[in-house]
Amino acid sequence: MIQAGFETGLLLAQAPFPEAMGAATLNHYLFVSAAMFALGLIGFMTRRNLIIMFLCTELMFQAAGLAMIAFGRYHMNFDGQTFVIFVLTIAAAEAAMALALVVLLFRKRESLDADLWAELKG
Amino acid sequence: MTGAILDTAFAAAFALAEPAADAAHGAATHAGDHGAGHGGMSGGALMALIPLLPLFAAALVGLLACFNEKSKLPAYASVGILGVSFLLTLITYLGWDGHSVIRVGLWDWISLSWGDGVGESLTANFAFYFDGLSLLWMLFVTGLATLIGLYASEYMSHDVGLGYCRFFGAFNLFVFSMSCLVMGDNLLMLFLGWEGVGLCSYLLIGYYYKKKAAVDAGMKAFVVNRIGDLGLLIGTLLTFTTFGSVEYASLFESINANTTATGAPLDATWQVWAIPLLLMAGAFGKSAQLFFYVWLPDAMEGPTPVSALIHAATMVTAGVYLVARMMPLYVADSHLIALTVVTWGGAITAFWAATIAMAQYDIKRIMGYSTISQLGYMFAGLGVLATTGGVFHVFTHAFFKATLFLSCGAVMHGFAGQLDLRKLSGLWKVPGFQIVTIAMLIGCLNLAGFPLTAGYFSKDMILAEAFTTPDSQIGASSWAGWLMLLTAGLTAYYTFRVFFRVFVGPVEYHAGDEDHGGDHEVDAEAAAAIDESHEDDAAHGHHGFHPHAPGWAMNLVLVVLAGASILAAGLYFVGDHHGWAGGMVHGSATYFDPAHVGDHAAAVIGEAGESADDHAAHAHGTILGMDPHKVMYYISGVVGFVGIGIAFVLHFAGRTEAATSKADALARAIEPVHRWAEGKWFVDEFYNFIIVTPLKVISHLFHWFDKLVIDGIVELFGGAPKVGSDTLAPASQTGVLHDYALRMIAGVAVVLVVVALVLY
Numbered sequence: 001m002i003q004a005g006f007e008t009g010l011l012l013a014q015a016p017f018p019e020a021m022g023a024a025t026l027n028h029y030l031f032v033s034a035a036m037f038a039l040g041l042i043g044f045m046t047r048r049n050l051i052i053m054f055l056c057t058e059l060m061f062q063a064a065g066l067a068m069i070a071f072g073r074y075h076m077n078f079d080g081q082t083f084v085i086f087v088l089t090i091a092a093a094e095a096a097m098a099l100a101l102v103v104l105l106f107r108k109r110e111s112l113d114a115d116l117w118a119e120l121k122g
Numbered sequence: 123m124t125g126a127i128l129d130t131a132f133a134a135a136f137a138l139a140e141p142a143a144d145a146a147h148g149a150a151t152h153a154g155d156h157g158a159g160h161g162g163m164s165g166g167a168l169m170a171l172i173p174l175l176p177l178f179a180a181a182l183v184g185l186l187a188c189f190n191e192k193s194k195l196p197a198y199a200s201v202g203i204l205g206v207s208f209l210l211t212l213i214t215y216l217g218w219d220g221h222s223v224i225r226v227g228l229w230d231w232i233s234l235s236w237g238d239g240v241g242e243s244l245t246a247n248f249a250f251y252f253d254g255l256s257l258l259w260m261l262f263v264t265g266l267a268t269l270i271g272l273y274a275s276e277y278m279s280h281d282v283g284l285g286y287c288r289f290f291g292a293f294n295l296f297v298f299s300m301s302c303l304v305m306g307d308n309l310l311m312l313f314l315g316w317e318g319v320g321l322c323s324y325l326l327i328g329y330y331y332k333k334k335a336a337v338d339a340g341m342k343a344f345v346v347n348r349i350g351d352l353g354l355l356i357g358t359l360l361t362f363t364t365f366g367s368v369e370y371a372s373l374f375e376s377i378n379a380n381t382t383a384t385g386a387p388l389d390a391t392w393q394v395w396a397i398p399l400l401l402m403a404g405a406f407g408k409s410a411q412l413f414f415y416v417w418l419p420d421a422m423e424g425p426t427p428v429s430a431l432i433h434a435a436t437m438v439t440a441g442v443y444l445v446a447r448m449m450p451l452y453v454a455d456s457h458l459i460a461l462t463v464v465t466w467g468g469a470i471t472a473f474w475a476a477t478i479a480m481a482q483y484d485i486k487r488i489m490g491y492s493t494i495s496q497l498g499y500m501f502a503g504l505g506v507l508a509t510t511g512g513v514f515h516v517f518t519h520a521f522f523k524a525t526l527f528l529s530c531g532a533v534m535h536g537f538a539g540q541l542d543l544r545k546l547s548g549l550w551k552v553p554g555f556q557i558v559t560i561a562m563l564i565g566c567l568n569l570a571g572f573p574l575t576a577g578y579f580s581k582d583m584i585l586a587e588a589f590t591t592p593d594s595q596i597g598a599s600s601w602a603g604w605l606m607l608l609t610a611g612l613t614a615y616y617t618f619r620v621f622f623r624v625f626v627g628p629v630e631y632h633a634g635d636e637d638h639g640g641d642h643e644v645d646a647e648a649a650a651a652i653d654e655s656h657e658d659d660a661a662h663g664h665h666g667f668h669p670h671a672p673g674w675a676m677n678l679v680l681v682v683l684a685g686a687s688i689l690a691a692g693l694y695f696v697g698d699h700h701g702w703a704g705g706m707v708h709g710s711a712t713y714f715d716p717a718h719v720g721d722h723a724a725a726v727i728g729e730a731g732e733s734a735d736d737h738a739a740h741a742h743g744t745i746l747g748m749d750p751h752k753v754m755y756y757i758s759g760v761v762g763f764v765g766i767g768i769a770f771v772l773h774f775a776g777r778t779e780a781a782t783s784k785a786d787a788l789a790r791a792i793e794p795v796h797r798w799a800e801g802k803w804f805v806d807e808f809y810n811f812i813i814v815t816p817l818k819v820i821s822h823l824f825h826w827f828d829k830l831v832i833d834g835i836v837e838l839f840g841g842a843p844k845v846g847s848d849t850l851a852p853a854s855q856t857g858v859l860h861d862y863a864l865r866m867i868a869g870v871a872v873v874l875v876v877v878a879l880v881l882y
Contacts, residue, residue, distance in 0.1 A: 045863060053859075114859045121857030 029070035036063035050102045050112045054095075061091055166226045169250060172210050172260065173301030176267075179203040180294035187287035194282060196290045197275030204271055204297060208264035215257050221709040224252040225307060225371070232310065241366035241383040249307035251370055254710035258513065258703065259304040259443055262520045263436050267297045269679045270435075273528055274427035276675040277535055289329060289425065296322035300436055304443060309358045309368040312444070316354065316408065319437045320347050326432060327424040339420035346417040350407015354444075357400030364393040370447070374711055377450045389456050398452045398460030401444055402467075409441030409497045412467045415475065416806055419490045426531030429486065434493045434527050435520035442500045442516050446509055449712040453507070453719045462597050465505025465588075469602035469609075472498030474803075476612040481789070481799035484541045485620050486530050492569060493523060495613060502606060503584035506591040506599050507716035511583030514694070514703035518576035522568035522687040528680055529562040532672045533624070539634030543620055547780035548629035554671020559625045561680040566621045568687050570614035570766055573759040576690035581610060583700065586754040595719060610758055614765025622774035623783065630780040633667040 040059035047053055065084040072080020102112070109116050182203075183196045218224070227249040235243035250256075271293060278289050299318025306312045320343075328340030362368050365376045366383035380388045388394055405411075410418035421433045432438070445452065445464060452461050472495045479491035496519050503512030533549065534541055550559045568577035588603030596602075672680075697705035707713055772785040789796040798804065847855055854865075 041867065045860060045867070048860075117859065118857030121855055 026070055026074045030067060033063045033067040033070065036060075036066065048114050050105060050114050051099075053114060054098050054102065058091065058095065061087065166224075168210050169214050169224070169226045169252065170228055172207050172214070172264065173250075173298050173305060175203050175207045175210075176294045176297035176301065180291050180298060183287050183291040183294060187284055187291065190284070191287060192283050194275055194279065194286075196287050197271065197278070200290045200294050201268055201271040201275065204264060204268040204294070207297070207301075208261075208268050211257070211260045211264045214252065215261060218252070218254075218257060218709075220254075220705070222253075223371070223711050224250075226250040226252070227307075241363070243366075244362065244368070246308045246310035246368055248311065250305040251307040251711075252305065253712075254706035254708065255443070255446055255513070255712055256304050256710075258517060258706040259439075260301065262517055263297065263300050263304065266431060266435050266520060266524055266683075267293075269682055270427050270431045270524065270528070272675050273430075273531070273679040274425070276673050277427055277531055278425060285329075289326070292322050292325040292329075293428075293431075296326070296432060296437070300440070303440055307369060307371075309361060309370075309373075312447075313354065313358060316351065316404070316440065319432070319440060320344065320351070320408070323421070323432050323437055326428040327421045329425055329428070330423070333423070335420075336423040339417075339423040343417040343421050346414055347407050350404045350414055353400045353402070353407070354404025357397050357404065360393060360397050360400065364391070364397065370711065374450050377454050380454070388454055394451075394455045395457070395459040398448065398455065399463065401448055401451075402460055402464055405441030405444045405501075406467060407441070408444075409438050409501070410494050411441070411471045411498060411501060412474075415471060415494045416809065418494055419487050419802070422484075422486045422490045426486065426527060426534055429490070430524045430527035430531065433490065434523040438493060438497060439500070439516045439520070442497065442504065442512060445501065445504050446513055446707075447712055449504070449509055450714060452504075453714050458595055458719065461505045461507070463505075465502050465596050465599060465602050468498040468501030468503075468505055469588075469605045470498070471495070472502065473605050473609045473612075474498075476609045476616065477799055478802050479616045480612060480619070481796055483543055483800075485543050485546075485624060486527070486534070486541050488543075488616060488620055489523070489526050489530055492526075492613065492617065495609060496523065496569075499581060499584055499606060499609075502588065502602055506584070506588045506596050506602070507719060508584055508587030508591075509712070509714075509716075510700050510704040510707045511580065511587055513707050514583060514701060515577075515580035517693075517703055518568065518580040518687070518690045521683060521690055522565045522575075522577055525561050525680065525683040525687050526565035526569065528676070528683065529558050529565060532558045532676055532680065534634070535676070536669045536671060537631055537633055538667070538670075539636030540632060541634070543623045544781045545630075545632040546624045547627045547631065547777075549625050549631070551629045552631070552669050552671075555669070557677045557680055558672060561684040562621060562625055564684040564687055566617045570617045571610050571758055571762040572614075572766070573755070573762070574691060576687055576694070578758070578762070579691055579694040579701075580703075582754050582758050585610070585758055589754070591716070607758065607761055611761045611765040614762045615769045618766045618769035619773050619785070622769055623777075623780070627774060627777050628779065631667075631669065 037060050040056045040063060043056035043059070044053050047056070065087055068080040068084055070080070072078060072083075105117065106112055179200050182199055186196050186199075214224075227247060229248050231248040232244060232246040234245075237243075271290070274289065274293070278286055281289065296319055299315045299322055301315070303312055303315025303319060306315060324340045324344045327343055328337050330336045358368060361373065364382050365373055367373055367376070376382065377388060382388050382391060382393070407414045418433060418438065422429055424433070452458075452464075455461075475491045475494035475498065479488045479495065482488045482491065496515070500512045500515050500519070503509075503515060530541070532555070533546065536552075536555065537546065540546060549555045564575075568575045571578045571581050585603055585606055588606060589600050591599045593599060693702035696702040699705045699708040772788065773783045775784075777783050801807075
């Protein structure tokens, strides 16, 4: 049972840490997901380029999606996958709008620097 | 039996002589005449084609529009198909036995049932109901549509192309809708046709959609009709709840048996007067009577053939048809409340519209007001129990008013849209306008009630009956008679005012403002002839404009219609029920015996017996102590002559220029009255003031409520946090994106730490 392969669909299910390397478990996926999310967050916080910031938010999106799929697999149901399909669909629409906004912002200031925009300053 | 027939598909449509509906005639009249078998398979199918052919023509014209047809083909195809429709109506009429009701079922339209009790099922099938009344209407609807379609083929020729297709598409659709209205087997079919003709009227009034006045007029017609239609709709629903049916056959059966769906006697219910009044509201809306008439004069913005067919001859008589069709219900009320309202509504409208017509200068508007006035006569005729007179007047009026409108249209067509009678004079002498003048004269004589014309006979039937009907039936009906007699004089005056100013007298004309430049076959020779013969008139200024004489199609139609207007008089002497129209009414399901109606019904039956044709049974009123039927011919003839004579003196005798006449001096002498009449008694302004303006004010109020209160609440939810942060922590609002992101992350981190502490 411990050695059950990924192909059998049982590997992630209720499996403790594997004793041998080479088999991916829930924690592996969560670790990758967390790493992606952290990279996205750090990128978002440190960069000033609007397009790079937008890419970083997409990275965080996909990290969350990966975690959901992994959890879905872990619980042996399709909820996670279903949810991610929705997220991807909406992210596609949102990406189209966000990029259009970036283009508009660029046209106004001829720059992609996010710090040029501070209209909310109280 | 009926149900089985109505279930048959269209392919197997057939007719039957409906014995049950004969009950509507009063059993005594045609007892034993039932089941005179006729019709049969082919007859029914042919009758079904009468409305379906115009529908097919409308579809065909639409198809031609898709192919961007640029010839007169849509017109000729329409005229041909409408002509076939007319011939089928004629065949149906000739094959009709004079009293039966023929019902033709096409397909199930509405057939519902939600229980077994009375009033728990609704049947309104796509079926047709032929009796004298619907046949009479269909004869002139299809006949006039064919003729006016031919006229329009030339009149609309400057729009050949998409506009032409649009015109004839709506034209054919109108004939289909009107057929549904008239031939429908139930009130819902009538309503379907009623709304259909309203739509087509709207489309055709607004035909010149780039002209604001035309678009506004279409809108006005539609909106004003909606108000009346509400009455018709409620009346129809109330009919259903009262009788448990909307089919004429079973309705008339219930009414004649004086029962309702609950079994209560009909004449003791409130519905017996409420339903007729509600239906009357619909009829007054469609037929432009009191309170509702304001849309019809504006509807003259449409092309003239439309004014002739829809807004003079056919659609506006739909209200008269509705009242005539439902006559058994109107006379079921022993107090005749609704009919009294119909009488006075009609008589007052007739007078009111005539006073306005006297002071207008636009000859087409004058004809529009005269239509309102004549429709008033028809309603008054129905009201005073002279169904025959009212219906005969519908028939004769259809022909002579179409003649008048088409003559005006020929003038409008020839003089670039000029309709002002102050700017046209002596058209009789303009080459090519002789036929128009003669047709106009015949139409005017009919409208003025000149002795021995069709209009004279049909109007006199109404007038005589108004004096004959006792006050116990219709309150003060003889006063309505006097009012209508006075109106007859006014009618003769304003009719011949147009004729004397526009068609005779010195030659003078000014072109209208319609651009007819590059407009086809201007008759160069005729134009040259005018210039030669009127060189000495140069002072009158023709501005190089050449009138455009009507071509063969318009002239032909004018000749046929003028001839029909004359011949219609002969119908008065046909048959033994007060003329041909009387025979048709007598042979319809709506026939009733006037003497047996109202408060005196019982007494009259008691003393004079049952015969419908026995005039001794009629409780006669008198006029100046004499029998109205005998003296009315002389009185109304004299009134007509007086009206024409005044018009002659004021507008013809000694007139040297188009614009000057003795009447203009007289108008200045009575300036306030004249100004008010010319301003149409400012009814439009009054309606604007009491209805349109308050609505606008209210809509502005609602607009500001929406903007300030509703939007304000929404803005509050967004504004409050901003105000809060601005006052509590102004330094935190840096406006820099990363500051906000950082604080959000910090917030999430705090939440995570708290959760972790709580969980572990």
